[in-house]
Amino acid sequence: MTDGSGADAFAEFLRELKDRSGLSYGVLAKRLHMSTSTLHRYCNGDAVPADYAPVERLARLCKATPEELVELHRRWVLADAGRGKKGAAVLPAAPTAPTAPAEAAAPAEAAAPAEAAEVRDAPAVEAPRRSRRRTALVAAIAVAGVLGAVGLALGLPSGGDGDRGERPAGSVSVAGDDDRAGESTAASPSPSKSSPSASPTATAKGKEAGREVSASPSADSGASAAVPLTVSAAPYSWESPCSQRYLIDKPPSQVPPPPLEQDAAAWVAATGAVSSGEQYVTLTVQGTGEETVVVKDLTVHMAGKRSPVAWNDYAMGYPGVGCGGNVPTRSFTVALDATRPAVVPEAGHRDFPFKVSESDPEVYYIRADASAYDVSWYLELDWASGSRSGTLRIDDAGKPFRTSGNNGRPAYEFPLGGEAWEAGDGSS
Structure with a gap:
């Protein structure tokens, strides 16, 4: 069921209009050119219509007043906005490509002090290993920086005419x-x-x-x-x-x-x-x-x-x-x-x-x-x-x-x- 007070309030208003009309779901659905199950879902709060037009036609069939039409539109806007917010909240869970190198670089930078301490306490024969570690660390940071810059460049909008698509x-x-x-x-x-x-x-x-x-x-x-x-x-x-x-x-x-x-x-x-x-x-x-x-x-x-x-x-x-x-x-x-x-x-x-x-x-x-x-x-x-x-x-x-x-x-x-x-x- 669609969650959120906006969707619930919208569905409740639809049910009130439907019940007051005295018409069955089947009769209303036929006049609205939609399936009975779809109309049930709208009135029960299981779904919010993607477009307001069928909602307004339903309200007019149920003899809604001008004030009720305005209130119904307001509730549909809130219900639709609530659905959009829930969809947007899921998106950040998937990391984007440009952020991956930066996240990988952070542990490498954090590990640098620990590696330096370990090298200071090690015997002199470990100097070549220390040099290799530092070289690898610098290389990793450099690669992360380059990838991050490339990702940023790809994400920036261009000022050329090719970016002007039709609205x-x-x-x-x-x-x-x-x-x-x-x-x-x-x-x-x-x-x-x-x-x-x-x-x-x-x-x-x-x-x-x-x-x-x-x-x-x-x-x-x-x-x-x-x-x-x-x-x-x-x-x-x-x-x-x-x-x-x-x-x-x-x-x-x-x-x-x-x-x-x-x-x-x-x-x-x-x-x-x-x-x-x-x-x-x-x-x-x-x-x-x-x-x-x-x-x-x-x-x-x-x-x-x-x-x-x-x-x-x-x-x-x-x-x-x-x-x-x-x-x-x-x-x-x-x-x-x-x-x-x-x-x-x-x-x-x-x-x-x-x-x-x-x-x-x-x-x-x-x-x-x-x-x-x-x-x-x-x-x-x-x-x-x-x-x-x-x-x-x-x-x-x-x-x-x-x-x-x-x-x-x-x-x-x-x-x-x-x-x-x-x-x-x-x-x-």
């Missing part, structure tokens, strides 16, 4: 005062002005559909301390299946059926799709320790604005299927057609700043809409903790998000139980 979807970059957009690798700090030779030491870890990214350390101070928070970005979330549409430069016969939400990122990549009319981005921000981190602001930056693409418009929902949706707390809108788009809280919702810690994460829902343009854009999150502060750039696999207007575009829907796309009414 997972939902990338986060740490930026300093001299932010160099487009030059940093996934979750990499831009070197600060005070330390131009600083090397990127942050890491990025991608999850299913390229969702989670951890960013560290802070770059604006030039310090080596890790950024005290992580950001998990889901750039292809759906507010509801019926509201999500994609523009694709292909005829209906070449477009596969609509995916499940957790498979949307792969489906978009395979079809070359662009978010149509609006894009729904979910951000989960969590501290890495007990210290409080202030999320000061979230801003929009434009990377390009063009005429909308003249492609076909494909709806993800199935006609005849109910697609209700609620506006969760911490919801914001972005009008990409505006001259200066801004992140604006939904009516009745709080605006920034917010506070996060390891035990108290925040989830932000960003709905960006475009009508008159094809817009490339990205987000920047400003944070502060004590004397440290920084900026995280949030984008899509190292590239800006892209959202295009869909007015007048040919629209298609995929009927429930059907086998091909059919012409729709074009409503979004």
Whole structure:
């Protein structure tokens, strides 16, 4: 069984929702397109889902309120983080290659005084043996030093372009005062002005559909301390299946059926799709320790604005299927057609700043809409903790998000139980 209070609290909440719905495991599993045994494992705490999408669908089937959806997401984040920590704790048990020579050299150095004492008390005829021992000791230390240097050289990142791999979807970059957009690798700090030779030491870890990214350390101070928070970005979330549409430069016969939400990122990549009319981005921000981190602001930056693409418009929902949706707390809108788009809280919702810690994460829902343009854009999150502060750039696999207007575009829907796309009414 999955250990930890986070996983237990998450499973307990799932059971409460399931029991309240009055639906059996079999009925729920069938509607969620998963096996009954898998659903049992989630509700019993035997496993934590790797992706939040099926959890949210389960909660909506069980008529969860907006507040319950937010609380469920918070518990899933904590349960998922607890699982990651346990996995990381096992790794140090296996020594890495560069440390082996150093560990071997330590006993040799410790043995040196004892050998010297033994040689001083020995007869003169032992002098050749003493010389051989000293020679062997010096050679062992030299070899250990060379191997250690080679291991260190292999472990250091290169500054060449060959190290710049593509980031997972939902990338986060740490930026300093001299932010160099487009030059940093996934979750990499831009070197600060005070330390131009600083090397990127942050890491990025991608999850299913390229969702989670951890960013560290802070770059604006030039310090080596890790950024005290992580950001998990889901750039292809759906507010509801019926509201999500994609523009694709292909005829209906070449477009596969609509995916499940957790498979949307792969489906978009395979079809070359662009978010149509609006894009729904979910951000989960969590501290890495007990210290409080202030999320000061979230801003929009434009990377390009063009005429909308003249492609076909494909709806993800199935006609005849109910697609209700609620506006969760911490919801914001972005009008990409505006001259200066801004992140604006939904009516009745709080605006920034917010506070996060390891035990108290925040989830932000960003709905960006475009009508008159094809817009490339990205987000920047400003944070502060004590004397440290920084900026995280949030984008899509190292590239800006892209959202295009869909007015007048040919629209298609995929009927429930059907086998091909059919012409729709074009409503979004």
